[in-house]
Every structure is written in structure tokens, then in C-alpha cells.
Amino acid sequence: MQSLKHLLIESIKEKGRITFAEFMQTALYHPEYGYYNSKREQVGKQGDYYTGPTVYRIFGELLARQLEEMWRLMEKEPFAVVEIGANKGWLCCDIIQYIMNAYPEFYNKFHYIIVESNPYAREKQRLLLESIEVADEKVSWHTYTEDGFSFDKIHGCFLSNEFVDALPVHRLKLENKVLKEIYVGYNGKKFCEIDDDVSLPALHCYLETNNINLDEGQVCEINLGAADWLKHVSEKLDKGFMITIDYGDTRDRLYHENMREGTLRCYHSHTVNRDYYERPGEQDITAHVDFSNLINAGRSVQLEETGFIQQAHFLIALGILERFQETKYNTDTTLKLKNLLHPEAMGEIFKVLIQHKNIKNPQLTGLRPLQSVIMSTR
Numbered sequence: 001m002q003s004l005k006h007l008l009i010e011s012i013k014e015k016g017r018i019t020f021a022e023f024m025q026t027a028l029y030h031p032e033y034g035y036y037n038s039k040r041e042q043v044g045k046q047g048d049y050y051t052g053p054t055v056y057r058i059f060g061e062l063l064a065r066q067l068e069e070m071w072r073l074m075e076k077e078p079f080a081v082v083e084i085g086a087n088k089g090w091l092c093c094d095i096i097q098y099i100m101n102a103y104p105e106f107y108n109k110f111h112y113i114i115v116e117s118n119p120y121a122r123e124k125q126r127l128l129l130e131s132i133e134v135a136d137e138k139v140s141w142h143t144y145t146e147d148g149f150s151f152d153k154i155h156g157c158f159l160s161n162e163f164v165d166a167l168p169v170h171r172l173k174l175e176n177k178v179l180k181e182i183y184v185g186y187n188g189k190k191f192c193e194i195d196d197d198v199s200l201p202a203l204h205c206y207l208e209t210n211n212i213n214l215d216e217g218q219v220c221e222i223n224l225g226a227a228d229w230l231k232h233v234s235e236k237l238d239k240g241f242m243i244t245i246d247y248g249d250t251r252d253r254l255y256h257e258n259m260r261e262g263t264l265r266c267y268h269s270h271t272v273n274r275d276y277y278e279r280p281g282e283q284d285i286t287a288h289v290d291f292s293n294l295i296n297a298g299r300s301v302q303l304e305e306t307g308f309i310q311q312a313h314f315l316i317a318l319g320i321l322e323r324f325q326e327t328k329y330n331t332d333t334t335l336k337l338k339n340l341l342h343p344e345a346m347g348e349i350f351k352v353l354i355q356h357k358n359i360k361n362p363q364l365t366g367l368r369p370l371q372s373v374i375m376s377t378r
Helices: 002-015 020-029 058-073 090-102 104-108 119-131 201-209 225-236 291-299 311-317 320-326 331-341 370-376
Strands: 079-084 110-115 139-142 154-161 170-175 178-186 191-196 219-222 237-249 265-268 271-273 284-286 304-310 350-357
Touching: 002 020, 002 178, 020 170, 020 178, 020 284, 058 079, 058 090, 058 104, 058 154, 058 237, 058 320, 079 090, 090 104, 090 110, 090 119, 104 110, 119 139, 154 225, 170 201, 178 201, 201 219, 225 237, 225 291, 237 291, 291 304, 291 350, 304 311, 311 320, 311 350, 311 370
Parallel strands: 079 110, 079 154, 110 139, 154 237
Antiparallel strands: 170 178, 170 219, 178 191, 237 350, 265 271, 265 284, 304 350
16 A cells, blocks of 8 residues: 555654564554555455454354353353454354354343454444344444553453454564664665664563573564553453464464574465565564463463463364264365364464453363363264
8 A cells, every 4th residue: 555655654764764563553553554444355255364253153153152151150140252353243243143042041141342443344343243133232342552442341251363463563583692673664665674773671571581592593573562452451351251362372382493584474365475565554464472471461460371272172172073063964164164173274373372360260161171072972
């Protein structure tokens, strides 16, 4: 988008350079031209990538099962689900429709909050929800800014599906045994990278606190916003759960020698590239989630780890194999379900982290050992 590119160039000329985090923030979240605030189709066949809810509705139905169990663990009190960034509303629609039909008692105690700043996406979500005749009082829309969420405290569950990976990151590298930050400059023809001193003391603290030691020439991404986001989640979650579904891993796996170039990627028309500075505002930019950071940052704000597993494990524990049996003669559906589980698709690359607050030792079906699932199906 030429207008956004012009804004980025002007910002660089004014400051001399900008951090990659500022470049990414502008490219994705500029209120008028940013990727996530545009009318561009982002997800699905006409977009740039697929997510679990776009593959098959069973994803939302299985999440609904887990949410209903959480509600029962919380003694069937009024329960709010807060979804961060609902795109067109597929996941929201699948969850609500399943709860409406399968759990009428839960539906009566249930409210869905969509956190969405894009007016175009909000309208798409409203139209989709109207198609399943959801009562107006069951859904509300709110926003999230650096000051936090725009709603009051809740009892219930926050749900983040592919949100954390798109939070802006700083890029660091070890060069001649000295830690440097990778900035974005402009040479008169194109964006370019500039290595210089680290911009924030918090970046040094992040590496030291988390005991991260880079090899010579290794590049890494640091997401400082994730800890602030979890702090705001905890401020609004009086009692309940946080479900984070995203691609990434624990720290020991993210920083091994095979990740020397970092995990930053761009998605455009269902292709993956590392052309970070091409098409600003027209392609997604993401980095793998450091789940160790989410676990540790959560503990510091009273969000205790309930469990951390691969997406395939989570879905199998909630009953997706039963759906395989139900659809074994439907090739198209079976292939879609396999995509949610396959190690080279979404099954192992995507992880599920569940955290809880003010609930003592919750035991969730989605986190149960797979051995118990196998035994119960015999």
C-alpha cells in the first residue's frame, strides 16, 4: 500500500531509523492502512492463510465442549468468553451455535465478548451471527489498547487463537560477541536493515531473565507486548481461564541452532516469505510464540499454568477421533480433520496453553493424557 509505505518512509526520515517492532506495529495495526484494520480478506481461500476455524467447524465445537466443562468447574455461575480478534467470526459462530444446541443451560448463563477494532471485521461478525439468530444480548464488542480492555471484570475464559504471533517484535542478533538490534532504515530506494545498539534496557533484561544465550550471528525476536497483554488479561479476569492457541514452542526449542535466522515470517496469498519490507499493509507478519515467556509472565500476574500441549493432543482429548468415525465415508471432511492433527500441518506446529486464576487445581478434559483417551475408546 503506497500510502502506508509513504508514512513509514516519512517516519524513518524523521527519526533516522525505527525499530522493527515499530515497523511491524505500523504495517499491521495502523488505524487506516494496517493489515488488520483493512477490508482485505486475510483468512481462508481468498485470504493469505488458514486457521483452525476455517478448516472445519469441529474446531469451534470442541472448544465449546471445553468451555462448558470450565463453566461446570466454576459452579455454573454466569460465564463470559472473551475472544481476541475474531476475524470474520467463524470461531465465535461455531462456539455459540454448538452451545446453543448442545448445552441450553450453559447458553442461558453465557455471554460472548469479541475484542475487535476493525469496523469492517465487526460488520462481518454481526452478519454471520445474525444468520444463526443469536440473541443480541449474548454478544458484545469491545476494544484493546495499551491501556487494557474496554469491559469490566469477568468470570469466564479469555480465548486467543493466533493473536500473540502477530504482536510486534524486536529483532536482535549477536555480532562479534556484541548484542545488536536490527533497525529499519530507508536508503532512498528501498527499506534496509541497520544494526546498532539495543534500543531498550527491557530487551537486555528479557534475555538475562530468561537465560537466553545467542550463538554468534544468531537472530532472535523478542515480544515485549505479550507480558503486558497477559497483565491486562489478569486485570479483567476475576476468576477463570485463559486459552492461547498459536504456533510456537518453549524457549529451549525456539532458540536451538536450527533457528539461527529467527522465526519471523510473512504470509501473502497462501505463500510464506521473508520479504518483511515488501507490501507493507498487504501481508501478514508473524513470529513464533515463546510459550515459556507466556507461562512465566502469566505466573507473575496470578495466571497459573493449567497445561501446555500440542493442538493435536488437545483435539484428540476432546473427542475429534469420534468425528473421524462419524465422517469416515466423507473424504473432504476427513481431509479437513486430518489437517488439524497432522504433524506437518497444524497438529504439532500449533500449541495450546491453558492458564487459570483463582481456581484450585482444575482438571480439564482437553489436557488429559492420551493414554486415557485410547483406553476409553476400546
